[in-house]
Structure formats: C-alpha cells, structure tokens
Amino acid sequence: MSASLYNEDSLPDLLPIYYKRLFPHTALHKWLCYGDPNVSNRREISFTLVGDIYLRYQSFENAEDFAQALHKRFPVKIDIGAIYKQRLESSGSYSSSKTPVEREIVFDIDMTDYDDVRTCCTGAGVCPKCWKFMVIACKILDGALREDFGFENILWVFSGRRGIHCWVADKKARILDDNQRSAIAEYLTLLRGGLVVRKVKFFNMHAATERALKVIDEYFEKSILVEQDILGTYERLDAFLGNIDEGFSPLFRDAMTKVQTSVERWKAFVNTFQTLQREQKIPKHYRYMVEEMKFYYAYPRLDINVTKSLNHLLKAPFCIHPKSGKVSVPFKPKFIEHFDPDAVPTVSQLLDEINTYDAKTKAQEKDLAENSQTSVKIKDYKKTSLLKYVTIFCEFLRGLQASAARNRAIKNGTVMEY
Amino acid sequence: MDFTSYRRTVRKAIAEEPLSELYPHDVSMYRESPKSEISILEFEQIALDRLKLLRIIEQAAPKGNRLYSDQWKTCIKDDLAKAGLKKYVRLMGGTSGTSDLDYQARKADYLSHFILRLAYCRSEQLRRWFLSRELEWFWIRFTAQSREGVKNFLRLYKFSYTPISEEEKVSLRHELEASTAGLILFEETEFFKVPFTEVCSLVRGRKVFLKAGFAYIPSSELVVCIQSKFRAELSEELTWYSHRIHLFDDERIGPLLSNFHNLHTGQNYRVRENHESVDPADLDAYAKKHFPLCMKHMHEVLRSEHHHKHQGRLTYGLFLKAIGLLYEDALKFWRDEFTKKMDLNQFEKGYVYNIKHMYGLVGKRASYSPYSCVKIITSSVGPGEHHGCPFKHWDVNLVKQKVIECGVSVDGANEIKQLVSDGHYQLACGKYFEYTHGKALGNGINHPNQYFEESMNIEKGASGNKK
Numbered sequence A: 001m002s003a004s005l006y007n008e009d010s011l012p013d014l015l016p017i018y019y020k021r022l023f024p025h026t027a028l029h030k031w032l033c034y035g036d037p038n039v040s041n042r043r044e045i046s047f048t049l050v051g052d053i054y055l056r057y058q059s060f061e062n063a064e065d066f067a068q069a070l071h072k073r074f075p076v077k078i079d080i081g082a083i084y085k086q087r088l089e090s091s092g093s094y095s096s097s098k099t100p101v102e103r104e105i106v107f108d109i110d111m112t113d114y115d116d117v118r119t120c121c122t123g124a125g126v127c128p129k130c131w132k133f134m135v136i137a138c139k140i141l142d143g144a145l146r147e148d149f150g151f152e153n154i155l156w157v158f159s160g161r162r163g164i165h166c167w168v169a170d171k172k173a174r175i176l177d178d179n180q181r182s183a184i185a186e187y188l189t190l191l192r193g194g195l196v197v198r199k200v201k202f203f204n205m206h207a208a209t210e211r212a213l214k215v216i217d218e219y220f221e222k223s224i225l226v227e228q229d230i231l232g233t234y235e236r237l238d239a240f241l242g243n244i245d246e247g248f249s250p251l252f253r254d255a256m257t258k259v260q261t262s263v264e265r266w267k268a269f270v271n272t273f274q275t276l277q278r279e280q281k282i283p284k285h286y287r288y289m290v291e292e293m294k295f296y297y298a299y300p301r302l303d304i305n306v307t308k309s310l311n312h313l314l315k316a317p318f319c320i321h322p323k324s325g326k327v328s329v330p331f332k333p334k335f336i337e338h339f340d341p342d343a344v345p346t347v348s349q350l351l352d353e354i355n356t357y358d359a360k361t362k363a364q365e366k367d368l369a370e371n372s373q374t375s376v377k378i379k380d381y382k383k384t385s386l387l388k389y390v391t392i393f394c395e396f397l398r399g400l401q402a403s404a405a406r407n408r409a410i411k412n413g414t415v416m417e418y
Numbered sequence B: 001m002d003f004t005s006y007r008r009t010v011r012k013a014i015a016e017e018p019l020s021e022l023y024p025h026d027v028s029m030y031r032e033s034p035k036s037e038i039s040i041l042e043f044e045q046i047a048l049d050r051l052k053l054l055r056i057i058e059q060a061a062p063k064g065n066r067l068y069s070d071q072w073k074t075c076i077k078d079d080l081a082k083a084g085l086k087k088y089v090r091l092m093g094g095t096s097g098t099s100d101l102d103y104q105a106r107k108a109d110y111l112s113h114f115i116l117r118l119a120y121c122r123s124e125q126l127r128r129w130f131l132s133r134e135l136e137w138f139w140i141r142f143t144a145q146s147r148e149g150v151k152n153f154l155r156l157y158k159f160s161y162t163p164i165s166e167e168e169k170v171s172l173r174h175e176l177e178a179s180t181a182g183l184i185l186f187e188e189t190e191f192f193k194v195p196f197t198e199v200c201s202l203v204r205g206r207k208v209f210l211k212a213g214f215a216y217i218p219s220s221e222l223v224v225c226i227q228s229k230f231r232a233e234l235s236e237e238l239t240w241y242s243h244r245i246h247l248f249d250d251e252r253i254g255p256l257l258s259n260f261h262n263l264h265t266g267q268n269y270r271v272r273e274n275h276e277s278v279d280p281a282d283l284d285a286y287a288k289k290h291f292p293l294c295m296k297h298m299h300e301v302l303r304s305e306h307h308h309k310h311q312g313r314l315t316y317g318l319f320l321k322a323i324g325l326l327y328e329d330a331l332k333f334w335r336d337e338f339t340k341k342m343d344l345n346q347f348e349k350g351y352v353y354n355i356k357h358m359y360g361l362v363g364k365r366a367s368y369s370p371y372s373c374v375k376i377i378t379s380s381v382g383p384g385e386h387h388g389c390p391f392k393h394w395d396v397n398l399v400k401q402k403v404i405e406c407g408v409s410v411d412g413a414n415e416i417k418q419l420v421s422d423g424h425y426q427l428a429c430g431k432y433f434e435y436t437h438g439k440a441l442g443n444g445i446n447h448p449n450q451y452f453e454e455s456m457n458i459e460k461g462a463s464g465n466k467k
C-alpha cells in the first residue's frame, strides 16, 4: 500500500474529493432520519467549515439535498444534533423557539480524561498500551447498555484520534427526556471528581458493578499493572495511597514499599488488606477497597454532560479528524480488542487507494474489452479500505430496520409481545 | 367549587356524592377537580391551612432533619400539632379511617390542594416550589400506608403494578440481594418490575437491580414510581392551569390568590432591613471570626485567586451586601481584587453591571435577598466554583481538616464529621459555631447572615459586659 503521509495543510484540497467520491452520505442520511422523510428537515446537522466557520441548525429536505450541501461546503466537521419538533429553517433562526424531541443517547470517552492514571502517553497521544483503557470502557458500557437497559442498536465509533463515541439508536432510547438520560449517565458513572479522597465508593456490589469488575479483571494485571506500571515509582505509589483514608494508608505504604514492581506492590496491597480484614480492622464501608482501587484505575471515564442532554452535538461518523487525517470509523465492540487506531486509514491514504485501484482496473478493462465484455461500475468506497467500515455501518442500519419492523408488527398486533 | 363550571356546558344541580366515594383514601392523586360549593370564608381558611402545612414541611429539613427520615417526619407531625392542624396530623397516620373526622380531613386536603393549584400555577418559580412540597406531602402519606393501604391505593387509582412471581424472585436472588440498596430481609420483600424510566432516582445511584430496561424495586421503593407519576400529572396540570388562570380569577378570590405565597412565611430567617454599615477594612478580620465556613472560604478564595465565577459573586456579594457593605465599598472591594488578574477596562465591562444589579441599581431594580442555607446547600457547584456549603459539598475529611485549622478540637471535629456524614449540614455548621464561639445556638443555622449576626452579637455582648 502506498501510504502517502497525511499533511494537515492539504485537508482543504482533499475534502472535496473525499466527499464526492468516498463519504457514505446516503447511508448516513438514511440513519439520521430513520427512513422517515418527515424527519429529514427536522434533524439538526451542523457544519464546521475551513477557517472555523460554524453553521448550526442546518437541516436538509432529503438525501440529495444533504449530498449537495456536502459537495458545496465540504465541512471539516459534521455534528449531529437532535430531531426537533418543528421544521428547522436552515438560516439563523433562534434556538429558543426550538424544541428537541428525539435524539440518540450518546457517550463520549476521551483519552485525556485518563491523564492522571495513564503513564505511557499524555494529551493527544495514544498508543496500543493506553488504547486498552478504551477497550475496557467499550466492553463495560456496551454490556451495561444491552443487559441493564435492553438497548440493541448501538453504534461504536472511533473518534479519529484518541477517543471513542457511542450512539444508542433504539427508538425507546431516542425518546428519553433529559432527566432519564442523566439517570443513565449517572448510573454508568462511578468516579466522582472534586475534592474527595475516595474517588470510587461502593457500599454493595451491584450486579452491574460485578459485571464491570469481570471485564476489568481480564485486563488489570497485564494492561494496568504491567503496561501502565501504576505503582512503579514513588510518585505513583503516593498517588495510589492518596486514594486511601489517612488512617490506613501508612499500613499499606509499609508493605508496598518493601517490594519494587507494580505487580508485587499490588499484591502487597491486596495481602495487607486481606490480613487487616481477617483481623477485623477494616470498617464495613471499606470492605470493597480493593475493587474500588481497580475501578479507579480502569473504569470508564465519561464526559457525562454529553450524555445528559437531548440536544448536545456530537461529531458524525466518517468525518475526517483534521489533526490526524484519520476517518472517524465505526467498529464492532466485539472486536475492539483487535481494533488498532493506528491502522485506521487517513484521507490521503484512501484517495491513493482509489487511484491505485483505478489504474489497475484500467489495465484489466483493456483486457476485458478485448474479450468484449461490458464493465461494471463499482462504487468508489468499495475500492478502498473504507469498505469494511461502511459495511459495519450498513449492518447497524439493517439492525435498526429490523427493530423498526418488529416494533410496527407489535403495534399492529401481528406479533405477540412477550 | 365554582371555578370549574366553565368546563361543563350545562350545570346540573347534582346531589353530592357520599364522602366515602369522593374521598376514599388518605392519599390522593387529585385527578378530578372538586365540584362542591364552599363559602368564600371556608375557601380562605382551608387554603391558608394548606399553606401552613406546606411551609411546615419546607422548614423541617433546614432544622437539621434529613429529608424523608423518621426524624423529619416526626418534626413535621409535631409542628402540625403545634399549629393546630389536627386534620393533617390525622392524614399522616396511615389508617385511612372511616370516621366523619377522617372524611372531613380528606375533604379539606382535597379542596385545598385544588385551591393552591390556582395560587401556585402563576410562575415557574411558584410552580416548582408547590410541586416539591406537594411531592413531599404525598410521600409522607404514602409511606405511612400499610400493605393493605397501598393495595387499595393501587386499585383505586388503577395502577397495574404487581409483584414478580416467587419463581422469578428466587431465580434472581443473587442479583437482587447484591443490587438492592438497603435491603434487609430478602424473603419478606416483594419486588416490582417497572420500566427504569419511572424510577430515575433509584437508577442514578445504582440502588436497584436493572435488567433489559426494567428496574426491580422492593415494595418500599414503590413510592418512588407513584411519586414520579404524581409529579408528571401535577406538573402537567399546573401548566394547564397557568394558561387559563384568567378564567379563574374573579374579584373575590383573585386578590387572595395572586399574592398567596407571601401570606404566611413562617419562622424563616429574615435579613434585617437597616443595620450599621461595615468598614471594608474589617472584612479580613470578620471573615476569620464571624463568617460561616461557606463565606469564609469564598473570602479566602477571592483574596488568593482574585476571582469568582458568576454564582460565587452572587452568593458572596449578596451576603456582603446584607452584612452592611455599601455599594461604593463593594465596588471598590471587588475591583481591587479582580483587577489583580485583569485590566480595569475588562472589569468595568464585565462586572460592574453585575454589582450594580446586586444592589438593585439597574435592571429590574429589585432588592435581592442574600441566599439562605437551603439555597446554598441545594445549589450545584461546578469545577472552579466555590459557592457551595462546605459541609455539603466538600469531602468530609477535608471538612474535618478545615475546622481543625479554624481552631476546633479533634473531638469537636469528629462530632462535626459525624453530623456531616448523617447529612445534617446545618447542624454541623451550628456545632462549628458552638466550638468556635464557646456558645451553643438555640436553633441551628439557617442563614449565613444569621450566623454572622449571632456571632457579632456575642462579641458585642462580651464587650458590653466589660464596660
């Protein structure tokens, strides 16, 4: 593969071609209005154009309209907002008169929120080691959304640089109000911020907490202790002990400083805890201290405000991240372990792929023409590594269609609900 | 009551239905507007009684009783008895009795609820206040019900909640036991399966087991669902009334209802109207000695960071105004601090209006009153903000450390810590006062300005004695 390097300055030149030839606007549009033509002009889409020009409250009559706008403006970023009660006029009306009525539940997990526990990279950087935080987060959230809330149509998207997004698109999720959304968001949030010592606190082992713990345990030793080396230096050890009440921390410090590596130190921590517990020196509300620590280091850190409200904007899938040039692609949570953010194609790479493909087929077509067969026109994205991501997206759309059909059948009484 | 007559095209003179059918239960969803006729005098009387009831409920928590605790309930019951509102005490009993007194109590409850809808539908703020109080009142009566009483209620109001089968319960035993907060006896608890959207408050804190979008709640939490239904219905009704209020107001009831909320304000702390002004040069010393922890903290933050966000400026600014900081002094005070971090121009542009506004010199020219403890305690404090109540918004260990720094003994600090852990923030504040002043307060703290005044009084008393 001729991996041509992406250069941020070339983005304005690449975007028009990307939108013309590769961007799956038909599929995206289909999703955004759930096959209902009356939704299209009520769904808020916003564009950020080159030079940070921000256009909010755009809406489109239909798929062609949407495609045309993309081809005309080639936005650097497309954000998706709510479906509103009334039609949105595309030019500058006031937001106060608009009532959002439907919207996917969204989650945004950003690597920077892990900066106080990850040690391999900081800020915008991301490597296979810290990507594990995303793996854990995705597995835990996906599990809870499906099992606890019964949601089925969930789209996971790589944000293009260092985070992941999640869209829950079931009808019953879309119609939840702000209060219900915030209940879900808070249910899924276990880390508290601010001036508190214990950032995670359990009084009982809730079934969802137990399930999350299983996921964390799969990764804890290798990814958190070894790779992140969270106890490897005195500084990190101090940070760790800072999560424990002053009354106990010296006891743990003694045991933990006797050994060197993170794994050994963690073991010393667990052993000390168990001994104290046997001696009945651990008050009842500290009995989950070991679990609390694991959660502090590995439990998903959500930007809760994104989830809480009906009309928060979130970047659409298949946008290009301007800094990295990478496409914001969907992925399947089942395979997130094998998802390598480094392998996600950049826009320049994709355009190269088309060219290579075309060059190759031209040669073949010549052959074919000599054998007098007609050539078939192939969609451009199918010529590139974008294909597999579009396929994932289309699968998600099919799932939605199936759910909608089932809901209709239940409504019409042709299917018994059980 | 006459005020619904416009809904009916023909007004028939119907004989009143028997009370047992009109008011069958102590707990009501208030779904049908009453059709009885009452005298204007009675109308006023029962309306005022209900206002007193709601005020008493409102004040129970600031007196140091954790919301919905037994102590809180007892306090309300005692206060109602003291105020002579026996009928409401009766409704708290959970008996749904059938004596004439019971029916009269329910009738008064029913009618007065509807009268207050008319008084409280008038603004967003009033609606919110009324809704919260009514929800609490609903909760008090519902939770007093026996199993039988709850069953009757569910039947009367056509709620279709039924407990899950023994089989399902047993098969989910591990999950239910692990996930249900405060569960004591699994065997004796009935569980109800309800859409999670009906019990958001339980979902939020992982207090119940969830599966496929349903929450499994113990019968003791059924009140949460019913209460949220009640909230939804009442809130919709209030909006409905607010759009039609002009149809209800007439010269007899209009004047009474339009200013209703201020008729009976109970024993709330009132900021004194005119007192001596304070010298801005004294503020540092005052902060040390006479400010409650919340304001002391704000003062220290302002001095060290030279900034406060909007809520902080408002909370602290109004407090200062009420202790007697004059407008000119306030302006200078804020300016001197803020301009350590920004230029004068920026300050003039961004903040002066704000301060004028606080002093009622611009805008609506309203005279804003300083925030009470309840308001401060219930406000939310975001990152970079400092306006909350330390007892409520800080980690308890931090509170402990802080009060020790302020001169409280370790034992005292532990006592305060315990109160905080039990959710008695204002009592904790009172204890803090006690330990830093060597004198207990009769009634606890319900306003930062009250704290200040009490503290000043002690000092004045002390210097007065010396003379």
Ligand code: SF4
Binding pocket: B292, B293, B294, B295, B372, B373, B376, B377, B388, B389, B390, B391, B425, B426, B429, B445, B446, B447, B448, B451
């Ligand atoms: S209880 Fe009231 S006065 Fe005391 S710190 Fe809290 S808000 Fe301030």
Ligand SMILES: [Zn+2]
Binding pocket: A120, A121, A125, A126, A127, A128, A129, A130, A131
């Ligand atoms: Zn890394």
